Amino acid sequence: MHRRPGILNTTTGLVTTLINIYTAKNGTWSVTAIATVALIGVMLSVMAAGFSVYTLLIRGLSNKG
Numbered sequence: 001m002h003r004r005p006g007i008l009n010t011t012t013g014l015v016t017t018l019i020n021i022y023t024a025k026n027g028t029w030s031v032t033a034i035a036t037v038a039l040i041g042v043m044l045s046v047m048a049a050g051f052s053v054y055t056l057l058i059r060g061l062s063n064k065g
Helices: 005-023 031-064
Strands: none
Touching: 005 031
């Protein structure tokens, strides 16, 4: 699983945030927690989309030529 540090880091951040919410905060979602999860979710989506474009388009084109 090389060349995916963005996806791995954002996934780790999301898991860590969720663990913090459900252990330290007893499952209570604060405004900060909601904003953090939303931002990490957006970043995870951006990283996954970028990786998908790279994998499908760029690698696909380089294999054909």
